[in-house]
Amino acid sequence: MRLNEIKKGGLFRVKNLNCCNDCVSRLMEMGLLPDQEIRLMHEAPLGDPIAVEFNGCHISVRLEDAAHVEVELISE
Template sequence: MTLDQLKTGSSGIIISVGGSGALRRRLLDMGLTPNTKVYIRKVAPLGDPIELHLRSYELTIRREDAANIEIDEVVDG
C-alpha cells in the first residue's frame, strides 16, 4: 500500500521511500524515512494535497509524491 491510498484518520509505518534523485532526497529530508509512523490528518476537498502528522509536526505533500512512499497500515484498536 502507498501513502496516497491511506484514508483520513488512519496511520501507517513507512516501509520504503521510492522515487529517484531530487524527489527521493526531498522526501527523506522532510522526515519521511523508513520506520516512521505517519497519521493522515486531512485531505483537501479536491483530494490534493494531503496533510500528515509525523515526528511531532504537520507536513503537507502532494498526492503524486505520496504515491512514492510504501507503508504498512497500522490498525488502532
C-alpha cells in the same frame, strides 16, 4: 499500500521510499525514513494535496508524490 491511499484515523508505518523522486528526497531530509510512523491529517477540498503528520510536523504532499512512499497499516 502507498501513502496516497492512506485513510484518516489509521496509523501507518513507512516501509519503503522511492528516493529518486525529489519530493521524497525532501521528505527524507525532514525525517521521513523507513519505520517512521505517519498518519493522514487533512485532505484538500479537491482531494489533493494531502496533509500528513510525522514526528510532530504537519506536511502537505501532492498525491502524485505521495505515491512514491510505501506504507503499511499498523493500527486503525
